[in-house]
Amino acid sequence: MFKIFSSIRKEFFLLVSDKVGLALMFVMPLLLVFIITIIQDSAYKIVNENEIPMLVVNHDEGNQGNKLLDLLITSRLFKIDTLNALPEKALKKELLARGKMIALYIPPNFTNGLESNTGEISHMMMRDLGLEADSASVKTAKMPSLSFYHDPVLQENYSASVMGVVDSYLGMIEKSMMIDRIYKDMEIGAKSENLNQKMAVNRVKINQIVATNSNSVAVPNSTQHNVPAWTIFAMFFMVVSLGSNIVKERVNGSFLRLKTMPTSFMLVMFSKMVVYVLVAILQVALTFSIGVWILPKIGLPELTIPTNFPAFAAVVLISSMAAVSYALLIGSWAKTQEQANGFGAISIIIFGAIGGILVPAFVMPEYMQFASNFSPLHWCLEGFYILFLKGGSWNELRWVMLFLGVFILICQLCTYIKLRIEKII
Amino acid sequence: MYTGPSIQIENVTKRYKSAQEDSLSHVNLQINEADVYGLLGPNGAGKTTLISILCGIIPPSEGNISYYIGGVGISGNERKSRMGFVPQEYAFYQELTPRQNLDYFGAMYNLSKADLSVRIDALLYELGLTKVADKEVSTFSGGMKRRVNLAIGLIHKPAILFLDEPTVGVDVQSKNAIIKYLEEINRAGTTIVYTSHHMSEAEEFCNRIALIDHGKVVAEGGMNELLTKNDASSLQDLFIKLTGEEYRD
Numbered sequence: 001m002f003k004i005f006s007s008i009r010k011e012f013f014l015l016v017s018d019k020v021g022l023a024l025m026f027v028m029p030l031l032l033v034f035i036i037t038i039i040q041d042s043a044y045k046i047v048n049e050n051e052i053p054m055l056v057v058n059h060d061e062g063n064q065g066n067k068l069l070d071l072l073i074t075s076r077l078f079k080i081d082t083l084n085a086l087p088e089k090a091l092k093k094e095l096l097a098r099g100k101m102i103a104l105y106i107p108p109n110f111t112n113g114l115e116s117n118t119g120e121i122s123h124m125m126m127r128d129l130g131l132e133a134d135s136a137s138v139k140t141a142k143m144p145s146l147s148f149y150h151d152p153v154l155q156e157n158y159s160a161s162v163m164g165v166v167d168s169y170l171g172m173i174e175k176s177m178m179i180d181r182i183y184k185d186m187e188i189g190a191k192s193e194n195l196n197q198k199m200a201v202n203r204v205k206i207n208q209i210v211a212t213n214s215n216s217v218a219v220p221n222s223t224q225h226n227v228p229a230w231t232i233f234a235m236f237f238m239v240v241s242l243g244s245n246i247v248k249e250r251v252n253g254s255f256l257r258l259k260t261m262p263t264s265f266m267l268v269m270f271s272k273m274v275v276y277v278l279v280a281i282l283q284v285a286l287t288f289s290i291g292v293w294i295l296p297k298i299g300l301p302e303l304t305i306p307t308n309f310p311a312f313a314a315v316v317l318i319s320s321m322a323a324v325s326y327a328l329l330i331g332s333w334a335k336t337q338e339q340a341n342g343f344g345a346i347s348i349i350i351f352g353a354i355g356g357i358l359v360p361a362f363v364m365p366e367y368m369q370f371a372s373n374f375s376p377l378h379w380c381l382e383g384f385y386i387l388f389l390k391g392g393s394w395n396e397l398r399w400v401m402l403f404l405g406v407f408i409l410i411c412q413l414c415t416y417i418k419l420r421i422e423k424i425i
Numbered sequence: 426m427y428t429g430p431s432i433q434i435e436n437v438t439k440r441y442k443s444a445q446e447d448s449l450s451h452v453n454l455q456i457n458e459a460d461v462y463g464l465l466g467p468n469g470a471g472k473t474t475l476i477s478i479l480c481g482i483i484p485p486s487e488g489n490i491s492y493y494i495g496g497v498g499i500s501g502n503e504r505k506s507r508m509g510f511v512p513q514e515y516a517f518y519q520e521l522t523p524r525q526n527l528d529y530f531g532a533m534y535n536l537s538k539a540d541l542s543v544r545i546d547a548l549l550y551e552l553g554l555t556k557v558a559d560k561e562v563s564t565f566s567g568g569m570k571r572r573v574n575l576a577i578g579l580i581h582k583p584a585i586l587f588l589d590e591p592t593v594g595v596d597v598q599s600k601n602a603i604i605k606y607l608e609e610i611n612r613a614g615t616t617i618v619y620t621s622h623h624m625s626e627a628e629e630f631c632n633r634i635a636l637i638d639h640g641k642v643v644a645e646g647g648m649n650e651l652l653t654k655n656d657a658s659s660l661q662d663l664f665i666k667l668t669g670e671e672y673r674d
Contacts, residue, residue, distance in 0.1 A: 006532030010518070010525070017520035017561070253516030257577075260480045260510040262502040263533040423483055 003263065007271035014245055015275060021241025025279060029234030029287050033226055037300055040222040052162060054078040055095055055103035055149075057086050062111020064173055069106075071169040088147070095149050102154070102162055105147040113144030114174060118181040126185055146170070175199065221301040227291035228384035229357045232377050234287070235280045235323040236351065239330050239344035242276050246331025247340045255424045265425050269415075273324055280320030306387035311394055315383035318404045322376050325411035332418040351375040379403045429496050431585055431616040432456040432479065437488030439474050439640075448474045450640045452488070456633075458495075461607075461617045463631035465624075465660075467668050471640040472620040473513070473589060479618065480510045480587050494584050506534060509583030513590045515570050516577075519563040523554050523573045526562065527580055534581035541580075548576045551606060568599025575603060579610070586610070588619045592626060604630055628660040638668045 016022065056072070058065045072078050086094055088105050095103045120140070148166065150159045176196050183192035249255050258265060291303030306312050327344070334340035352358055354368060355375030364372065372378040383400040386392030419425045432455070439449040449471045456462045464472045477483045479490065481504075492499050494507055517526045524545060531541040549555045552572040557565065562573055575591060588607070592600040604626065611617050621627050627634065628648065636644040636651075644651055644667055648660070657663035 002538055003532050003535065006529050010521070010529040013521050013525050014518060249518075252519075253512050253514040254518065256482050257510060257512060257516040257530075258533060259482050260505060260508065261530070261533045262505040262535060 004267065004271070007267050008274055011271045011275040015241070015279065018241050018245070021238075021244075024240055025234060025238050025283060026286065028237065029230050029283060030290060032230040032233065033287055033290060033295075036230065037222045037226040037295060038298075040226065041300055052078050052102065053100050054080055054162075055091075055098060055100045056080055056082045056106070057088065057091055057103070058082060058084050058106040059088070059108045060106045060110040061108045062115070064111040064114055064177070065106040067173055068110075068166075068169055071172065072104075072166070075165070075169070077165060091147075091149055095151070101151045102159065103149040104166065105149070107144055107146070109141060110144045110146070112141050114177055115181075116141035117143055118174070118177045121178060122181040122185045125182060131186070172200070223291050223295055223301040223303050224388055225360060227287055227295075227303050228388065229381055231284055231287040232319060232323075232380045232384070233348065233352050233357050234283050235320060235380075236326060236348045236377060237345070238276055238279060238323060239327040239348060240341050242272065242324065242327035243331040243334060243340035243344045244337040246272075246328065247334050247337045250332070250422065250424065251336075255419075259424065265419070269328065272328065273321070276324040276327065277317070277320045280323055281316060284316050284320075304388065306391065308387060308391075308393070311392070311397060312387050315380070315387060315397065315400070318401060318408075319380040319383065321408050322380060322404045322411075325408045325415075326376065328415045329411040332415040348377075351377045354378070356381055373403075376404065376407045379407070428457055428459060430455050430491075430493055431458040431460065432618070433491040433493070434479075435489045435491075437475070437478060437485045437490065439471075439478060439483070440486050447486075447640050449478070449485070452637075452640075452642055454635055454642065454645060456616060456618060458493070458616050459611065459614050460633050461611050461619060461631045463627045463634035464618065464620045464637060465627055465634055465664065466637035470637045470668075472637055474640075475637065476587050476589050476618065476620055480508065481505065492585065506581065507584045509578040509581065509586045511575050511578035511586070511588045511591050513593060515562075515574055517562070517573060519570075520561060522559045522561060523549060523576065524558045526573060527576060530577045531580040536581055544580060544582070548579060552576050553602060566596075566599075568595040571595045571599060571603065575606075583615065585616045585618070588617060590621055591619070592621065592623065600626070624659070624661040624664055634660070636664065636667055643667050 054072070056069060058069055060066070069080070069082070073080050081098075081100065083094065088107075091103055091105055146166070148159070148163055150162075176199075179195050179199070180189065180192045183189045183195070255265070255268070258268065288303060288305070292305065296302040330340050330344045330347075334343060352375075354371050355361070355378030356364070356372055357377055361369055361372045361378060379400050383397060383404075386396050386400065390396070416425065434452055434454040434456075437449055437452040438447055440447045452475065464475055466472050474483070478485050492504050492508070499507060517530070521529075527545045527548065528541065531544065536544065545558075546555075549558050552575065554569065554572055554576065557569065562570060565573070571591065571594075575588075578586060578588070586607075591607075592603055595603070607617060607619075608630070619627070619631065631648060633647050634645070634651065635642050644655070644663070646654070652658075652660070652663060655663050655666055657666055
């Protein structure tokens with residue numbers, strides 16, 4: 001027992017003597033969580049909180065422009081900023097200057113054009129029904145067109161969906177005007193209100209259901225993504241500290257010296273696993289605490305911890321073991337400390353990029369999504385996503401556990417083979 | 426005191442996988458208890474290979490080695506517990522203090538916490554490291570690091586001690602302290618197997634030597650016996666006579 005304790009204590013002393021390694025393991029994830037969460041927060045808000053900042057310039061001389069504006073405001077989809085005094089030609093410049101992503105211009109003839117169109121349709125209908133229609137009352141004006149401005153960085157599908165929303169409100173206005181006009185031409189104008197109300201209420205309803213396995217619905221936001229993502233990244237970044245420690249021990253003969261002693265080399269590896277798995281668990285505790293208690297204090301979303309705590313602990317443990325096993329692998333195969341540090345760090349950045357740490361995997365092209373399956377960081381993150389966002393069960397975690405289990409086995413096996421080749425074991 | 430064999434080396438041969446020639450070829454030696462036995466030879470002669478085989482770091486390709494203490498054969502973990510090894514490299518943790526290193530390696534030799542504590546204090550004192558016992562080794566001079574390296578090999582009071590160039594690159598004071606301490610533990614009964622390039626040091630320190638060249642033992646015996654037999658004035662003279670003056674790189 002004293003032997004195990006001494007071996008673990010030695011690993012601990014080595015760990016605390018490596019100040020740069022410690023900073024990389026504990027300060028780096030905190031900085032990354034703060035910086036990236038703040039940067040991504042506004043983007044997530046646009047997607048999740050449905051308040052798209054929109055600049056509206058309403059030059060309509062009638063009342064339908066205001067009606068459209070009211071509909072946009074009451075939809076709660078947009079954060080409307082009106083600037084009616086602005087001429088249309090200055091709108092583009094203003095949009096970019098104000099940092100808004102989208103703007104809508106309502107022209108002066110908006111109401112007039114719509115009325116002309118509804119009059120024309122009503123007249124055609126009356127005539128087709130064989131009812132007398134006063135052709136003199138049909139004003140002929142050009143059909144109005146709205147202008148939708150957007151920042152060039154805005155994705156096409158995003159601007160198309162905003163235009164779709166505006167278009168559906170336009171449809172509502174046009175329908176309502178049409179009913180009013182037809183009823184008026186039929187000289188029963190007072191009764192159009194009932195039909196308008198009926199048509200507004202009797203619409204096909206779309207029920208929105210979030211596909212999670214528990215009743216608690218954690219909304220995907222910058223915190224829910226960044227806290228686990230950068231914690232996993234930092235866990236794997238321990239390759240810089242642990243990997244180079246192993247190279248040093250191999251190169252300076254400490255490992256060979258152990259071979260002359262009445263001890264098992266497995267004890268050395270076990271001690272390293274224990275200390276660095278504890279480090280990884282501490283990293284999780286630290287960054288997740290920041291997500292729960294500190295981020296909300298600076299206006300960022302709070303991290304919602306999953307309710308299935310044993311499953312959460314299992315994901316943390318297997319992710320930590322995967323990170324430590326990878327560091328052991330790099331440490332045993334690298335010839336120099338520089339090689340371990342360089343290759344270790346770069347490989348983690350690449351694994352992170354393809355694994356969905358930097359950008360969520362679902363926004364990647366299909367072939368990159370396939371490639372992400374080969375990143376251990378992806379599976380660790382997937383484990384956290386299953387628990388944090390989908391309220392997942394043990395059953396859903398089985399693929400995560402299987403992949404990470406296989407990954408750990410491969411890393412440990414390759415480490416063993418290399419140490420055997422070097423006659424250390 | 427028992428003076429029978431401590432290590433019996435029989436027909437030991439070593440050929441590395443990719444090598445064309447044997448690094449050691451049919452080596453037969455007997456090292457007696459309480460000997461200070463020098464394994465000497467030019468660079469690449471096979472000294473480090475032999476000492477690595479004797480310590481159990483690498484296995485021989487052929488041959489057999491037996492170990493005895495007081496005439497009783499020892500093997501496995503018992504052999505490892507009674508044997509100490511001081512490699513040429515600083516094979517310890519320079520980020521740690523001498524005390525932390527000794528604590529760790531001592532525990533690996535199965536010493537109890539109480540015994541270890543007493544032994545560490547004694548060794549640090551004897552090797553002049555008490556004042557720096559809690560300082561990081563990376564800040565030490567070469568001589569101090571050599572003494573830490575030696576202390577680790579001695580932490581468990583080994584009966585057989587293997588030393589691979591224990592005084593290389595150290596100042597006169599450190600070299601003197603190391604040799605004096607080794608002589609002291611040898612007088613107390615420790616068998617010492619030692620490699621070195623310092624001929625004058627080996628001549629003073631060893632009672633028996635084996636001169637190895639190209640993986641073969643070219644001379645073996647007591648110091649005076651070998652000098653007389655080969656009509657050599659010193660060990661260096663004997664060394665040149667038997668291994669030639671050519672460079673060995």
